[in-house]
Amino acid sequence: MARQGLNREKLIEASISLMEEKGYNAFSMAELAKYVHVNPSSLYNHIESLDMLNTEVGLAAVERMVEAEKQAIAGKSQDEALFAIADAYRDFAKTHIELYRAVMNFQKTQNQVLEKAAGRIVDPILQVLSSYGLSRGDQMHWQRVLRSVMHGFIAHEEAGGFSHFPADRDESYRIAIQCVADGLCAAGRGEK
Amino acid sequence: MARQGLNREKLIEASISLMEEKGYNAFSMAELAKYVHVNPSSLYNHIESLDMLNTEVGLAAVERMVEAEKQAIAGKSQDEALFAIADAYRDFAKTHIELYRAVMNFQKTQNQVLEKAAGRIVDPILQVLSSYGLSRGDQMHWQRVLRSVMHGFIAHEEAGGFSHFPADRDESYRIAIQCVADGLCAAGRGEK
DNA sequence: ACTAAAAACAAATGTCATTCGTTTTTTGTG
DNA sequence: CACAAAAAACGAATGACATTTGTTTTTAGT
Numbered sequence: 001m002a003r004q005g006l007n008r009e010k011l012i013e014a015s016i017s018l019m020e021e022k023g024y025n026a027f028s029m030a031e032l033a034k035y036v037h038v039n040p041s042s043l044y045n046h047i048e049s050l051d052m053l054n055t056e057v058g059l060a061a062v063e064r065m066v067e068a069e070k071q072a073i074a075g076k077s078q079d080e081a082l083f084a085i086a087d088a089y090r091d092f093a094k095t096h097i098e099l100y101r102a103v104m105n106f107q108k109t110q111n112q113v114l115e116k117a118a119g120r121i122v123d124p125i126l127q128v129l130s131s132y133g134l135s136r137g138d139q140m141h142w143q144r145v146l147r148s149v150m151h152g153f154i155a156h157e158e159a160g161g162f163s164h165f166p167a168d169r170d171e172s173y174r175i176a177i178q179c180v181a182d183g184l185c186a187a188g189r190g191e192k
Numbered sequence: 193m194a195r196q197g198l199n200r201e202k203l204i205e206a207s208i209s210l211m212e213e214k215g216y217n218a219f220s221m222a223e224l225a226k227y228v229h230v231n232p233s234s235l236y237n238h239i240e241s242l243d244m245l246n247t248e249v250g251l252a253a254v255e256r257m258v259e260a261e262k263q264a265i266a267g268k269s270q271d272e273a274l275f276a277i278a279d280a281y282r283d284f285a286k287t288h289i290e291l292y293r294a295v296m297n298f299q300k301t302q303n304q305v306l307e308k309a310a311g312r313i314v315d316p317i318l319q320v321l322s323s324y325g326l327s328r329g330d331q332m333h334w335q336r337v338l339r340s341v342m343h344g345f346i347a348h349e350e351a352g353g354f355s356h357f358p359a360d361r362d363e364s365y366r367i368a369i370q371c372v373a374d375g376l377c378a379a380g381r382g383e384k
Numbered sequence: 385a386c387t388a389a390a391a392a393c394a395a396a397t398g399t400c401a402t403t404c405g406t407t408t409t410t411t412g413t414g
Numbered sequence: 415c416a417c418a419a420a421a422a423a424c425g426a427a428t429g430a431c432a433t434t435t436g437t438t439t440t441t442a443g444t
Contacts, residue, residue, distance in 0.1 A: 152344025167332035179375035
Protein backbone atom coordinates (compact mmCIF):
# COMPACT_ATOMS: atom_id res chain seq x y z
CA MET A 1 0.00 0.00 0.00
CA ALA A 2 3.06 2.24 0.12
CA ARG A 3 2.86 4.95 -2.50
CA GLN A 4 4.53 4.36 -5.84
CA GLY A 5 5.18 7.99 -6.69
CA LEU A 6 2.96 7.77 -9.75
CA ASN A 7 1.74 10.59 -11.90
CA ARG A 8 0.33 11.15 -15.33
CA GLU A 9 3.71 11.27 -17.06
CA LYS A 10 5.05 8.16 -15.40
CA LEU A 11 1.92 6.25 -16.30
CA ILE A 12 2.21 7.29 -19.93
CA GLU A 13 5.86 6.26 -19.92
CA ALA A 14 4.96 2.94 -18.35
CA SER A 15 2.21 2.47 -20.92
CA ILE A 16 4.68 3.02 -23.74
CA SER A 17 7.09 0.47 -22.32
CA LEU A 18 4.35 -2.03 -21.63
CA MET A 19 2.87 -1.61 -25.07
CA GLU A 20 6.21 -2.12 -26.76
CA GLU A 21 6.86 -5.16 -24.59
CA LYS A 22 3.50 -6.92 -24.62
CA GLY A 23 1.83 -5.51 -27.70
CA TYR A 24 -0.83 -2.94 -28.42
CA ASN A 25 -3.65 -5.44 -28.12
CA ALA A 26 -2.50 -7.00 -24.87
CA PHE A 27 -2.36 -3.60 -23.25
CA SER A 28 -5.02 -3.00 -20.61
CA MET A 29 -5.65 -1.17 -17.38
CA ALA A 30 -5.18 -4.45 -15.55
CA GLU A 31 -1.79 -5.04 -17.19
CA LEU A 32 -0.67 -1.50 -16.51
CA ALA A 33 -1.73 -1.76 -12.88
CA LYS A 34 0.26 -4.96 -12.49
CA TYR A 35 3.24 -3.31 -14.19
CA VAL A 36 3.33 -0.39 -11.73
CA HIS A 37 2.37 -2.53 -8.71
CA VAL A 38 -0.89 -0.89 -7.95
CA ASN A 39 -4.59 -1.67 -7.88
CA PRO A 40 -6.34 -1.01 -11.22
CA SER A 41 -8.70 1.45 -9.60
CA SER A 42 -5.75 3.46 -8.28
CA LEU A 43 -4.79 4.37 -11.83
CA TYR A 44 -7.81 6.65 -12.00
CA ASN A 45 -6.20 8.99 -9.48
CA HIS A 46 -3.86 10.02 -12.29
CA ILE A 47 -5.59 9.42 -15.61
CA GLU A 48 -9.11 9.67 -16.90
CA SER A 49 -9.53 6.56 -19.01
CA LEU A 50 -7.94 3.90 -21.16
CA ASP A 51 -8.92 5.84 -24.25
CA MET A 52 -7.03 8.87 -23.04
CA LEU A 53 -4.01 6.72 -22.30
CA ASN A 54 -4.08 5.26 -25.80
CA THR A 55 -4.27 8.75 -27.22
CA GLU A 56 -1.33 9.94 -25.15
CA VAL A 57 0.78 6.97 -26.18
CA GLY A 58 -0.14 7.65 -29.79
CA LEU A 59 0.90 11.27 -29.49
CA ALA A 60 4.19 10.33 -27.87
CA ALA A 61 4.80 7.82 -30.64
CA VAL A 62 4.15 10.48 -33.27
CA GLU A 63 6.77 12.69 -31.65
CA ARG A 64 9.36 9.93 -31.75
CA MET A 65 8.59 9.03 -35.33
CA VAL A 66 8.72 12.63 -36.48
CA GLU A 67 12.00 13.08 -34.64
CA ALA A 68 13.50 10.07 -36.41
CA GLU A 69 12.31 11.44 -39.75
CA LYS A 70 13.76 14.88 -39.13
CA GLN A 71 17.13 13.43 -38.27
CA ALA A 72 17.03 11.28 -41.37
CA ILE A 73 16.40 14.17 -43.76
CA ALA A 74 18.72 16.71 -42.16
CA GLY A 75 20.87 18.34 -44.84
CA LYS A 76 19.28 16.35 -47.66
CA SER A 77 16.95 17.34 -50.46
CA GLN A 78 14.96 15.91 -53.35
CA ASP A 79 15.28 12.16 -53.98
CA GLU A 80 17.95 11.72 -51.33
CA ALA A 81 15.65 13.25 -48.73
CA LEU A 82 12.67 11.31 -50.05
CA PHE A 83 14.35 7.93 -49.69
CA ALA A 84 15.75 8.94 -46.33
CA ILE A 85 12.36 9.80 -44.90
CA ALA A 86 10.72 6.75 -46.44
CA ASP A 87 13.36 4.48 -44.93
CA ALA A 88 13.15 6.20 -41.56
CA TYR A 89 9.39 5.81 -41.59
CA ARG A 90 9.56 2.11 -42.37
CA ASP A 91 12.41 1.55 -39.92
CA PHE A 92 10.44 3.17 -37.15
CA ALA A 93 7.37 1.11 -37.92
CA LYS A 94 9.37 -2.11 -37.95
CA THR A 95 11.35 -1.32 -34.82
CA HIS A 96 8.37 0.00 -32.88
CA ILE A 97 5.50 -1.82 -34.51
CA GLU A 98 3.29 -1.60 -31.44
CA LEU A 99 3.80 2.14 -31.16
CA TYR A 100 3.09 2.47 -34.85
CA ARG A 101 -0.20 0.67 -34.20
CA ALA A 102 -0.97 3.17 -31.48
CA VAL A 103 -0.48 6.00 -33.98
CA MET A 104 -2.65 4.39 -36.61
CA ASN A 105 -5.44 3.55 -34.16
CA PHE A 106 -6.17 7.12 -33.16
CA GLN A 107 -9.80 7.56 -32.22
CA LYS A 108 -11.74 9.49 -34.80
CA THR A 109 -13.68 11.09 -31.96
CA GLN A 110 -10.69 13.03 -30.62
CA ASN A 111 -10.81 15.60 -33.36
CA GLN A 112 -8.52 18.27 -31.95
CA VAL A 113 -5.94 15.71 -30.86
CA LEU A 114 -6.03 14.17 -34.31
CA GLU A 115 -5.57 17.59 -35.87
CA LYS A 116 -2.50 18.24 -33.77
CA ALA A 117 -0.98 14.87 -34.56
CA ALA A 118 -1.72 15.24 -38.26
CA GLY A 119 0.12 18.54 -38.32
CA ARG A 120 3.20 17.04 -36.72
CA ILE A 121 3.21 14.05 -39.05
CA VAL A 122 2.88 16.11 -42.20
CA ASP A 123 5.57 18.57 -41.21
CA PRO A 124 8.76 16.66 -42.15
CA ILE A 125 7.08 15.31 -45.26
CA LEU A 126 6.27 18.78 -46.50
CA GLN A 127 9.86 19.72 -45.78
CA VAL A 128 11.01 17.03 -48.18
CA LEU A 129 8.46 17.94 -50.81
CA SER A 130 9.42 21.62 -50.66
CA SER A 131 12.62 20.82 -52.55
CA TYR A 132 10.71 19.62 -55.62
CA GLY A 133 9.32 22.98 -56.68
CA LEU A 134 5.67 21.99 -56.50
CA SER A 135 2.70 24.31 -56.33
CA ARG A 136 1.09 24.63 -52.92
CA GLY A 137 -1.85 22.53 -54.07
CA ASP A 138 0.36 19.81 -55.49
CA GLN A 139 2.27 19.64 -52.23
CA MET A 140 -0.98 18.74 -50.50
CA HIS A 141 -1.74 16.01 -52.99
CA TRP A 142 1.74 14.51 -53.01
CA GLN A 143 1.97 14.58 -49.26
CA ARG A 144 -1.06 12.33 -49.28
CA VAL A 145 0.41 10.10 -51.98
CA LEU A 146 3.63 9.56 -50.06
CA ARG A 147 1.88 8.88 -46.76
CA SER A 148 -0.42 6.42 -48.52
CA VAL A 149 2.44 4.49 -50.05
CA MET A 150 4.42 4.33 -46.83
CA HIS A 151 1.58 3.36 -44.56
CA GLY A 152 -0.04 1.01 -47.03
CA PHE A 153 3.21 -0.84 -47.52
CA ILE A 154 3.88 -1.17 -43.81
CA ALA A 155 0.33 -2.20 -43.01
CA HIS A 156 0.46 -5.01 -45.56
CA GLU A 157 3.96 -6.06 -44.63
CA GLU A 158 3.18 -6.16 -40.94
CA ALA A 159 -0.08 -8.05 -41.44
CA GLY A 160 1.66 -10.73 -43.48
CA GLY A 161 -0.07 -9.62 -46.68
CA PHE A 162 3.18 -9.65 -48.65
CA SER A 163 4.19 -13.20 -47.75
CA HIS A 164 2.28 -14.85 -50.58
CA PHE A 165 5.10 -14.33 -53.05
CA PRO A 166 8.77 -14.64 -52.19
CA ALA A 167 9.85 -11.39 -53.84
CA ASP A 168 12.23 -9.20 -51.83
CA ARG A 169 10.25 -6.68 -49.84
CA ASP A 170 13.04 -4.13 -49.57
CA GLU A 171 13.19 -4.02 -53.34
CA SER A 172 9.41 -3.63 -53.58
CA TYR A 173 9.59 -0.67 -51.23
CA ARG A 174 12.43 0.88 -53.18
CA ILE A 175 10.41 0.59 -56.38
CA ALA A 176 7.40 2.17 -54.67
CA ILE A 177 9.37 5.15 -53.42
CA GLN A 178 11.20 5.53 -56.74
CA CYS A 179 7.80 5.63 -58.39
CA VAL A 180 6.82 8.53 -56.15
CA ALA A 181 10.17 10.20 -56.80
CA ASP A 182 9.62 10.06 -60.54
CA GLY A 183 6.12 11.40 -60.15
CA LEU A 184 7.40 14.25 -58.02
CA CYS A 185 10.07 15.16 -60.55
CA ALA A 186 7.52 15.23 -63.35
CA ALA A 187 5.14 17.33 -61.26
CA GLY A 188 7.99 19.67 -60.35
CA ARG A 189 8.71 20.23 -64.06
CA GLY A 190 5.08 21.30 -64.40
CA GLU A 191 3.90 18.20 -66.28
CA LYS A 192 0.28 17.24 -65.91
CA MET B 193 -37.17 -21.37 -26.89
CA ALA B 194 -38.58 -22.34 -30.29
CA ARG B 195 -35.79 -23.13 -32.72
CA GLN B 196 -34.61 -20.40 -35.05
CA GLY B 197 -33.39 -22.65 -37.82
CA LEU B 198 -29.86 -21.38 -37.41
CA ASN B 199 -26.74 -22.78 -38.95
CA ARG B 200 -23.22 -21.74 -39.69
CA GLU B 201 -24.04 -19.99 -42.97
CA LYS B 202 -26.98 -18.06 -41.58
CA LEU B 203 -24.91 -16.86 -38.67
CA ILE B 204 -22.17 -15.65 -40.98
CA GLU B 205 -24.77 -13.87 -43.10
CA ALA B 206 -26.27 -12.30 -39.99
CA SER B 207 -22.81 -11.26 -38.85
CA ILE B 208 -22.15 -9.52 -42.14
CA SER B 209 -25.42 -7.61 -41.95
CA LEU B 210 -24.89 -6.70 -38.33
CA MET B 211 -21.34 -5.58 -38.94
CA GLU B 212 -22.35 -3.37 -41.82
CA GLU B 213 -25.19 -1.96 -39.75
CA LYS B 214 -23.54 -1.42 -36.38
CA GLY B 215 -19.87 -1.34 -37.24
CA TYR B 216 -16.94 -3.72 -36.96
CA ASN B 217 -16.08 -2.64 -33.43
CA ALA B 218 -19.61 -2.82 -32.07
CA PHE B 219 -19.94 -6.39 -33.29
CA SER B 220 -20.02 -8.98 -30.53
CA MET B 221 -21.46 -12.35 -29.66
CA ALA B 222 -24.00 -10.60 -27.46
CA GLU B 223 -25.12 -8.34 -30.34
CA LEU B 224 -25.32 -11.24 -32.75
CA ALA B 225 -27.34 -13.29 -30.28
CA LYS B 226 -29.79 -10.42 -29.87
CA TYR B 227 -29.96 -10.05 -33.65
CA VAL B 228 -30.97 -13.68 -34.22
CA HIS B 229 -33.15 -13.87 -31.08
CA VAL B 230 -31.18 -16.47 -29.24
CA ASN B 231 -29.15 -16.83 -26.09
CA PRO B 232 -25.44 -15.99 -26.58
CA SER B 233 -24.43 -19.46 -25.46
CA SER B 234 -26.66 -21.00 -28.12
CA LEU B 235 -24.43 -19.56 -30.83
CA TYR B 236 -21.77 -22.07 -29.92
CA ASN B 237 -23.93 -24.87 -31.25
CA HIS B 238 -23.09 -23.56 -34.72
CA ILE B 239 -19.78 -21.73 -34.56
CA GLU B 240 -16.54 -22.15 -32.68
CA SER B 241 -15.64 -18.65 -31.61
CA LEU B 242 -15.85 -14.95 -32.29
CA ASP B 243 -12.44 -15.09 -33.93
CA MET B 244 -13.65 -17.67 -36.41
CA LEU B 245 -16.69 -15.54 -37.16
CA ASN B 246 -14.53 -12.51 -37.83
CA THR B 247 -12.40 -14.59 -40.16
CA GLU B 248 -15.42 -15.87 -42.06
CA VAL B 249 -16.83 -12.38 -42.47
CA GLY B 250 -13.45 -11.22 -43.69
CA LEU B 251 -13.29 -13.99 -46.26
CA ALA B 252 -16.81 -13.23 -47.49
CA ALA B 253 -15.87 -9.57 -47.77
CA VAL B 254 -12.81 -10.46 -49.84
CA GLU B 255 -15.02 -12.37 -52.25
CA ARG B 256 -17.35 -9.41 -52.69
CA MET B 257 -14.50 -6.97 -53.16
CA VAL B 258 -12.75 -9.17 -55.69
CA GLU B 259 -16.02 -9.62 -57.54
CA ALA B 260 -16.49 -5.86 -57.77
CA GLU B 261 -12.95 -5.47 -59.05
CA LYS B 262 -13.35 -8.14 -61.71
CA GLN B 263 -16.50 -6.53 -63.02
CA ALA B 264 -14.77 -3.17 -63.08
CA ILE B 265 -11.83 -4.34 -65.20
CA ALA B 266 -13.74 -6.60 -67.58
CA GLY B 267 -12.69 -5.86 -71.16
CA LYS B 268 -10.19 -3.18 -70.13
CA SER B 269 -6.40 -3.11 -70.15
CA GLN B 270 -3.46 -0.94 -69.14
CA ASP B 271 -4.24 2.47 -67.65
CA GLU B 272 -7.96 2.11 -68.22
CA ALA B 273 -8.00 -1.14 -66.27
CA LEU B 274 -5.70 0.31 -63.61
CA PHE B 275 -7.94 3.25 -62.87
CA ALA B 276 -10.99 1.03 -63.02
CA ILE B 277 -9.67 -1.36 -60.40
CA ALA B 278 -8.37 1.45 -58.22
CA ASP B 279 -11.75 3.18 -58.28
CA ALA B 280 -13.59 -0.07 -57.64
CA TYR B 281 -11.32 -0.78 -54.70
CA ARG B 282 -11.89 2.63 -53.15
CA ASP B 283 -15.59 2.55 -53.89
CA PHE B 284 -15.96 -0.79 -52.16
CA ALA B 285 -14.03 0.41 -49.14
CA LYS B 286 -16.14 3.54 -48.88
CA THR B 287 -19.46 1.78 -49.42
CA HIS B 288 -18.64 -1.13 -47.13
CA ILE B 289 -16.15 0.40 -44.76
CA GLU B 290 -16.96 -2.04 -41.96
CA LEU B 291 -16.44 -5.03 -44.24
CA TYR B 292 -13.21 -3.48 -45.45
CA ARG B 293 -12.13 -3.29 -41.82
CA ALA B 294 -12.93 -6.97 -41.43
CA VAL B 295 -10.64 -7.75 -44.36
CA MET B 296 -7.79 -5.64 -43.04
CA ASN B 297 -8.06 -7.06 -39.51
CA PHE B 298 -7.33 -10.63 -40.45
CA GLN B 299 -5.60 -12.47 -37.64
CA LYS B 300 -1.98 -13.16 -38.39
CA THR B 301 -2.40 -16.48 -36.61
CA GLN B 302 -4.72 -17.94 -39.26
CA ASN B 303 -1.93 -18.55 -41.71
CA GLN B 304 -3.64 -20.81 -44.22
CA VAL B 305 -6.78 -18.68 -44.27
CA LEU B 306 -4.65 -15.61 -44.85
CA GLU B 307 -2.86 -17.37 -47.68
CA LYS B 308 -6.11 -18.17 -49.37
CA ALA B 309 -7.45 -14.63 -49.00
CA ALA B 310 -4.19 -13.15 -50.24
CA GLY B 311 -4.37 -15.22 -53.37
CA ARG B 312 -7.88 -14.05 -54.15
CA ILE B 313 -7.03 -10.41 -53.54
CA VAL B 314 -3.96 -10.45 -55.73
CA ASP B 315 -5.68 -12.18 -58.59
CA PRO B 316 -7.53 -9.29 -60.31
CA ILE B 317 -4.59 -7.00 -59.66
CA LEU B 318 -2.22 -9.32 -61.47
CA GLN B 319 -4.72 -9.47 -64.29
CA VAL B 320 -4.45 -5.71 -64.69
CA LEU B 321 -0.67 -5.73 -64.43
CA SER B 322 -0.36 -8.46 -67.03
CA SER B 323 -1.20 -5.93 -69.74
CA TYR B 324 1.88 -3.85 -69.01
CA GLY B 325 4.46 -6.31 -70.25
CA LEU B 326 6.36 -6.65 -66.98
CA SER B 327 8.72 -9.41 -66.00
CA ARG B 328 7.34 -11.94 -63.56
CA GLY B 329 9.43 -10.47 -60.76
CA ASP B 330 8.32 -6.93 -61.52
CA GLN B 331 4.71 -8.00 -61.45
CA MET B 332 5.23 -9.13 -57.86
CA HIS B 333 6.78 -5.82 -56.89
CA TRP B 334 4.19 -3.66 -58.63
CA GLN B 335 1.34 -5.67 -57.26
CA ARG B 336 2.61 -4.69 -53.83
CA VAL B 337 3.06 -1.08 -54.85
CA LEU B 338 -0.50 -0.79 -56.09
CA ARG B 339 -2.01 -2.50 -53.06
CA SER B 340 0.04 -0.23 -50.79
CA VAL B 341 -1.18 2.92 -52.48
CA MET B 342 -4.80 1.86 -52.49
CA HIS B 343 -4.94 0.61 -48.93
CA GLY B 344 -2.79 3.39 -47.54
CA PHE B 345 -4.97 6.01 -49.11
CA ILE B 346 -8.19 4.46 -47.85
CA ALA B 347 -6.83 3.88 -44.37
CA HIS B 348 -5.83 7.51 -44.04
CA GLU B 349 -8.98 8.82 -45.63
CA GLU B 350 -11.20 6.70 -43.45
CA ALA B 351 -9.32 7.59 -40.26
CA GLY B 352 -9.66 11.29 -40.94
CA GLY B 353 -5.95 11.66 -41.63
CA PHE B 354 -6.56 13.63 -44.82
CA SER B 355 -8.81 16.25 -43.26
CA HIS B 356 -6.00 18.54 -42.18
CA PHE B 357 -5.82 20.23 -45.57
CA PRO B 358 -8.84 21.04 -47.71
CA ALA B 359 -7.42 19.63 -50.94
CA ASP B 360 -9.77 17.46 -53.01
CA ARG B 361 -9.29 13.84 -52.08
CA ASP B 362 -10.54 12.45 -55.38
CA GLU B 363 -7.85 14.43 -57.15
CA SER B 364 -5.21 13.21 -54.69
CA TYR B 365 -6.22 9.64 -55.43
CA ARG B 366 -6.15 10.24 -59.16
CA ILE B 367 -2.63 11.64 -58.87
CA ALA B 368 -1.55 8.64 -56.81
CA ILE B 369 -2.88 6.13 -59.33
CA GLN B 370 -1.49 8.12 -62.27
CA CYS B 371 1.87 7.98 -60.54
CA VAL B 372 1.64 4.19 -60.44
CA ALA B 373 0.47 4.14 -64.06
CA ASP B 374 3.52 6.12 -65.16
CA GLY B 375 5.79 3.88 -63.14
CA LEU B 376 4.23 0.81 -64.71
CA CYS B 377 4.66 2.19 -68.23
CA ALA B 378 8.31 2.93 -67.58
CA ALA B 379 8.86 -0.51 -66.10
CA GLY B 380 7.07 -2.07 -69.05
CA ARG B 381 9.47 -0.34 -71.42
CA GLY B 382 12.28 -2.01 -69.53
CA GLU B 383 13.55 1.11 -67.77
CA LYS B 384 15.28 0.69 -64.45
C1' DA C 385 1.36 17.14 16.25
C1' DC C 386 -2.47 17.76 13.46
C1' DT C 387 -5.23 18.59 9.42
C1' DA C 388 -6.27 18.15 4.76
C1' DA C 389 -5.10 16.57 0.40
C1' DA C 390 -3.48 12.83 -2.31
C1' DA C 391 -3.16 8.11 -3.26
C1' DA C 392 -4.04 3.77 -2.36
C1' DC C 393 -7.54 0.03 -1.57
C1' DA C 394 -11.76 -3.20 -1.67
C1' DA C 395 -16.03 -3.95 -3.34
C1' DA C 396 -19.37 -3.41 -6.70
C1' DT C 397 -21.51 -2.71 -11.51
C1' DG C 398 -22.05 -3.89 -15.95
C1' DT C 399 -19.83 -5.32 -19.83
C1' DC C 400 -17.69 -9.20 -22.52
C1' DA C 401 -16.55 -14.48 -24.46
C1' DT C 402 -16.80 -18.92 -23.38
C1' DT C 403 -17.96 -23.47 -20.93
C1' DC C 404 -20.92 -26.74 -18.69
C1' DG C 405 -24.88 -29.20 -17.40
C1' DT C 406 -29.72 -29.40 -18.18
C1' DT C 407 -33.99 -29.08 -20.58
C1' DT C 408 -36.56 -28.76 -24.66
C1' DT C 409 -37.42 -29.63 -29.39
C1' DT C 410 -36.94 -32.06 -33.49
C1' DT C 411 -35.75 -36.04 -36.34
C1' DG C 412 -35.57 -40.60 -37.73
C1' DT C 413 -36.42 -45.40 -36.86
C1' DG C 414 -39.10 -49.23 -35.39
C1' DC D 415 -47.66 -43.67 -33.70
C1' DA D 416 -44.19 -44.09 -30.14
C1' DC D 417 -39.79 -43.60 -28.58
C1' DA D 418 -34.85 -42.94 -28.58
C1' DA D 419 -31.11 -40.21 -29.97
C1' DA D 420 -29.37 -36.06 -31.82
C1' DA D 421 -29.59 -31.18 -32.14
C1' DA D 422 -30.54 -26.81 -30.31
C1' DA D 423 -31.90 -24.06 -26.98
C1' DC D 424 -31.38 -22.43 -22.07
C1' DG D 425 -29.53 -20.73 -17.37
C1' DA D 426 -25.85 -20.37 -14.50
C1' DA D 427 -21.15 -19.96 -13.84
C1' DT D 428 -16.13 -18.43 -14.69
C1' DG D 429 -12.90 -15.23 -15.48
C1' DA D 430 -11.64 -11.37 -18.08
C1' DC D 431 -12.24 -6.34 -18.65
C1' DA D 432 -13.14 -0.78 -17.56
C1' DT D 433 -14.88 2.11 -14.51
C1' DT D 434 -17.28 4.10 -10.12
C1' DT D 435 -17.90 4.63 -5.32
C1' DG D 436 -16.82 4.83 -0.66
C1' DT D 437 -13.24 4.04 2.67
C1' DT D 438 -8.73 3.79 4.60
C1' DT D 439 -3.98 4.89 4.55
C1' DT D 440 -0.16 7.76 3.62
C1' DT D 441 2.03 12.02 2.96
C1' DA D 442 2.81 17.06 2.99
C1' DG D 443 2.16 21.49 4.89
C1' DT D 444 1.31 24.16 8.76
